[in-house]
Amino acid sequence: MKFRILGVVVAAATGLTLTSSGGAVAGGNEALTRDLDTILADSGLQGADVGVTVRDANTGEIVYTRSGGRRSQVGSNLKVLTTTAALDLLGPDYRWKTDLQSSGARSGSTLNGDLVLRGTGDPTMSAPRYNDLAIALKNSGVTQVSGALVLDDTAFDSQPYGPGWAWDDEPFSYNAETSALTLSPDAKISAGTVIVNVQPGASAGAPVQVSVEPANDHVQIVNTATTGDGGISVERDHGTNVIRVSGSTSVATAALSTVKDPTGLVGSVFRKALAANGIQVQGGVRRGKAPQGAAVLxxxxxxxxxxxxNPLLKNSNNMLAEVLVKSAGGSFGNGVNQLSRKWAGLGVDPNWVEIFDGSGMSRMDEISPDDLSSILVKAKTKPWFGTWQSSLPVAGRDGTLVNRMKGTKAEGNVVAKTGSMSGVSALTGYVTTQAGRQLVFSVVQNNLVLWFSPKTIEDKIAVRLANDGGASVAATQKTQTVPQQRKAPAEKPTKVPAKERFDVECSWVDAC
Structure with a gap:
């Protein structure tokens, strides 16, 4: 109620005029209202819930609104709130540490006691950097550990997934587990995953060869794939570390797979690194907490x-967003509560949103276009704004917007966060009109049918805002979508051509 009441007060103060179709315009800008109403009249939106808010980026004045106060699922647009609140709470200079610790005494080259690998959630850790820790230990003179290798991931709780996440997304890299001890195998910082490499055999029908990066004994590969042209599927069995490779390929290919228990993966990788550097651990591997006062080795x-x-927002990286939540409070629940202390300063009333994770993957998250657009206005007043805004995707240039709005006034102009889930699409960002006025906007679409491409609606709105108006703009936007024969529901990324998918972020399936 508070935001709706506030919206009415703002409307009265700024002279908003409601249109018969539910839009609103400030200062009598009827051409903009007419054009945006026309875009939103697309027949593909029949039965959908659509909210739009456009504001002046400097004053917060509402320029246009349609159901802007209605809470909805926003997918990865939630990262707008998560990242800005985390920058306010943790600070832009915040870093994650991974330590080797021990309370044992040295006797020559032997460390008498346990060797503790303690993580605080660094999602950028990699096999080479774990190897560097082993090298540092070797260079200190240690070649033998009398105790155990202890894996300390207690900086985060043991809940691996956000509340309300879909179980059938479990195998895919955008849905990895969050752990205080984790690693990323690639430059995109895909924390909690491994790379599955597939090499075709010498002739058609021959078995393919499969390897995993980084090398580990944490996952088990079950390979039934052959050499051919049918396409490869890489999928992890629910709740296990069995990764099944099936289908066929005649070219080398690679795919990411999540793992069950990233801490266990790290333990396997680090144990191999210690052995490769000539360090023997006599007591095996176990889980535990570093002793208080343990020395950092x-x-x-x-x-x-x-x-x-930059990698978080440009690529809409879910796992990086969840690390921010747990870094703020150790668990999803407490992390969200800690971040919520900064929401009011971003124009969001904690009483009138429902947030359960950091990435927006939860189907229980609900926030309004009014809130999202308000965050963009408030962010401009923050000392970290330049860093944050430059990390948003740029239309037609990079990130999840690299292939959108090319050849329009929005290209290189619109900087915005995308959001994509089955039945949900959103776009929230900044745009400068031809007259030089900077606007913020948020478009949130829910209850969409799968055959319809909602990105076209978002792009039309952004392009219209990048222009100063005119009938020619509106005239190009009046074509309505005609439904085609119903398609079967989309499968998961390993089974559906990436460019046909509108229900995931393009970066998640290498389609940007």
Whole structure:
């Protein structure tokens, strides 16, 4: 109620005029209202719930609104709230540490006691950096550990997934587990995953060869794939570390797979690194907490939170967003509560949103276009704004917008966060009109049918805002979508051509 009441007050103060179709316009800008109403009249939106808010980026004045106060699922647009609140709470210079610790005494080259690998959630850790920790320990003179290798992931709780996540997304890289000890096998920082490499055999029908990066004994590969042209499927069995490779391929291919228990994966990779550097651990591997006052033998430090914004927002990286939540409070629930302390300063009343994770993957998350657009206005007043805004995708240039709005006034102009889930699509960002006025906008679409491409609606709105108006703009936007013969529901990324999918972020299926 508070935001709806506030919206009415703002409307009265700024002279908003409601149109018969439910839109609103400030200052009598009827051409804009007419054009946006025309775009939103697309027959493909029949039965859908659509909310749109456009504001002046500097004053917050509402320029256009349609159901802007209605809470909805917003997919990855939730990262707008998560990242700005985390920058306010943790600070752009925040870093994650991974330490080798021990309370044991040295006797020559032997460490008498346990060797503890303690993580604080660094999602950028990799096999080479774990190897560097082993090298640092070797260079200190240690070649033998009398105790165990202890894996300490207690900085985060043991809940691997956000509340309300879909179980059938479990195998896919955008749905990995969150752990205080994890690793990423690639440059995109796909924390909690491994790369499955497939090499075709010498002739048609021959078995393919499968390898995993980084090498580990945590996952089990079941390979039934052959050499051919049918396409490869890589999928992990629910609740296990059995990764099944099936189908056929005649070219080398690679795919990401999530793992069950990233801490266990790290333990396997680090144990191999210790052995490769001539360090023997006599007591095996176990889980535990570093003793209080344990000495730090070697340490690794991540990039800063500010530097992490670019891969997080450009690629809509879910796992990086969830690390922010758990870094704020140790668990999903407490992390959201800690971040919510900063929401009011971003124009969001914690009483009138429902947030359960950091990435927007939860089907229980609900926030309005009014809230999202307000965050963009408030962010401009923050000391970290330049870093944050430059990390948003740029229309027609990079990130999840690299292939959208090319050849229009929006290209290189619109910087915005995308959001995609089955039945949900959203776009929230900044745009400068031809007259030089900077606007913020948020478009949220829910209850969409699968045959319809909602990105066209978002792009038309953004392109219209990038222009100063005119009948010619509106005239090009009046074509309505005609439904085709119903298609079967989309399968998962390993089974559906990436460019046909509108229900996931393009970066998640390498389709950008």
């Amino acid at each position: 070697a340490s690794d430090q991540s990039m800063t939170l500010g530097q992490l914004m």
